[in-house]
Amino acid sequence: MNLLLLHPEDWCDDGVAEISGRRYVHxxxxxxxxxxxxxxxxxLLNGAVGRGIVESVDAANQRMRxxxxxxxxxxxxxxxILAAALPRPLTLRRVxxxxxxxxxxxxxxxxxWKVEKSYWSSPMVAEENLREQIFLALEQxxxxxxxxxxxxxxxxxxxxxxxxxxxxGGELLIAHPDPAAVPCPRGLSGKTTLVVGPxxxxxxxxxxxxxxxxxxxxxxxxxxxxxxxxxxxxISRLFDGVQ
Amino acid sequence: MNLLLLHPEDWCDDGVAEISGRRYVHxxxxxxxxxxxxxxxxxLLNGAVGRGIVESVDAANQRMRxxxxxxxxxxxxxxxILAAALPRPLTLRRVxxxxxxxxxxxxxxxxxWKVEKSYWSSPMVAEENLREQIFLALEQxxxxxxxxxxxxxxxxxxxxxxxxxxxxGGELLIAHPDPAAVPCPRGLSGKTTLVVGPxxxxxxxxxxxxxxxxxxxxxxxxxxxxxxxxxxxxISRLFDGVQ
Numbered sequence: 318m319n320l321l322l323l324h325p326e327d328w329c330d331d332g333v334a335e336i337s338g339r340r341y342v343h344x345x346x347x348x349x350x351x352x353x354x355x356x357x358x359x360x361l362l363n364g365a366v367g368r369g370i371v372e373s374v375d376a377a378n379q380r381m382r383x384x385x386x387x388x389x390x391x392x393x394x395x396x397x398i399l400a401a402a403l404p405r406p407l408t409l410r411r412v413x414x415x416x417x418x419x420x421x422x423x424x425x426x427x428x429x430w431k432v433e434k435s436y437w438s439s440p441m442v443a444e445e446n447l448r449e450q451i452f453l454a455l456e457q458x459x460x461x462x463x464x465x466x467x468x469x470x471x472x473x474x475x476x477x478x479x480x481x482x483x484x485x486g487g488e489l490l491i492a493h494p495d496p497a498a499v500p501c502p503r504g505l506s507g508k509t510t511l512v513v514g515p516x517x518x519x520x521x522x523x524x525x526x527x528x529x530x531x532x533x534x535x536x537x538x539x540x541x542x543x544x545x546x547x548x549x550x551x552i553s554r555l556f557d558g559v560q
Numbered sequence: 561m562n563l564l565l566l567h568p569e570d571w572c573d574d575g576v577a578e579i580s581g582r583r584y585v586h587x588x589x590x591x592x593x594x595x596x597x598x599x600x601x602x603x604l605l606n607g608a609v610g611r612g613i614v615e616s617v618d619a620a621n622q623r624m625r626x627x628x629x630x631x632x633x634x635x636x637x638x639x640x641i642l643a644a645a646l647p648r649p650l651t652l653r654r655v656x657x658x659x660x661x662x663x664x665x666x667x668x669x670x671x672x673w674k675v676e677k678s679y680w681s682s683p684m685v686a687e688e689n690l691r692e693q694i695f696l697a698l699e700q701x702x703x704x705x706x707x708x709x710x711x712x713x714x715x716x717x718x719x720x721x722x723x724x725x726x727x728x729g730g731e732l733l734i735a736h737p738d739p740a741a742v743p744c745p746r747g748l749s750g751k752t753t754l755v756v757g758p759x760x761x762x763x764x765x766x767x768x769x770x771x772x773x774x775x776x777x778x779x780x781x782x783x784x785x786x787x788x789x790x791x792x793x794x795i796s797r798l799f800d801g802v803q
Contacts, residue, residue, distance in 0.1 A: 319784045392781070392782040392783055411788075414786070414789070415789045418783060418784075418785050418786065418789055419783065419785070419789070419793070420783060457784060457785070457786060458783040458784055458785065459782060459783060459784060460783065503746075503800055538635070538802070539635040539702060540635055540661060540662065540663060540701040540702060540703065541562045541661075541700060541701055541702055542661050542662070542700070542701065543657070543661065543700060545654075546657070546658045546661055546662070546792050549789050549792045549793045549796070550662070550792045550793070550795075550796040551796075552793075553792070553793040553794075553796040553797050554796050554797065554800050557746055557797050557800060559781070
């Protein structure tokens, strides 16, 4: 935790935030905050980054009260929409974590031919069940701004309706480990939509439809990477000027 | 599995390789290889990439015999030595997987002040117990060449003896999320050693020693990434011209 994220429901009447549970334990055991020397980097959910100053500690009830001092804006978001074929639930968590720590604010997960249907029945396929993972990712990356998550169970709707709408006015790139793909571009700074396929790749018919939607196929060379590695590798390369 | 990796012990007297266990199950269930239509991408451990052609299947004993046809060299290795502070065992596996799929052929894991001592007692801290993970990474990335793994339990020895030796004749970069760090360089192609710190960062004394060893501090901006994300992000950016 590189930032203690304060949520709207933490606020008490006197303008002080009270934390408990996981955040209390972390503040107490890892950050070693106490009443005497209690200060850490903190942030308001969807708001400023600053300092949290301990006002009181109730060790018996595992509660800590902090005053928040705003200091700066959260780091800038990436102008990237990431759409990945739904991976297995554990990979889904890791992809969400990686993308959110890198500043992605709009994520889509969609069905495609080689996505196992059973993945859709995982409890992880729901924004509320990924929320804790998102909070951890924001705390990790010193960010406060919640991303939007979308799930689309129909490839036809995704490619014919969602994709044209989300990529309007920007670039549409399809990561596809194919010899015909162009090398992954670099130095982007404008609005970009990046579509990542399933572990087994797209079918020829899907490639056709993605191309018809205006997508450019991009590749990373002969090595084929797992989704959870490919996503940070692609984002890092596309936005290599963004610090 | 994007490549069926054939090991020296697979070879039978008649110049045919026999696989069983995990690789048999994958070849049979996922690749759906059979005697009638049996062919997949295959590679020799530390050797060529080519095709494996099924000669016979012994379903009762879960064994498959394949003839190997060499076709090309494995993808080029990265000229990178990666040294990471020993992470927790699960992260260690993921970092090894990510680095190996990206083509790293020399990996070091070292002790530093903020590495929990208990991590060293994990059975994962041994090359033989990471070998299966390495095979999976080679099979994923269509590569055949085993990387070298090193573990160094003494930071002093690492920074004073190992690091000068391994980085001689190349660049030494220290990933350190510090405002004084220079932005991560791009477009490298020569010999490079990249040192990644522990989750809690280096101590000021460690930074001093790493700098004294000739290291340049490099950063990725205000966001702090988990080791398993930082490693692919850094490698992707440093070697963005390598496809």
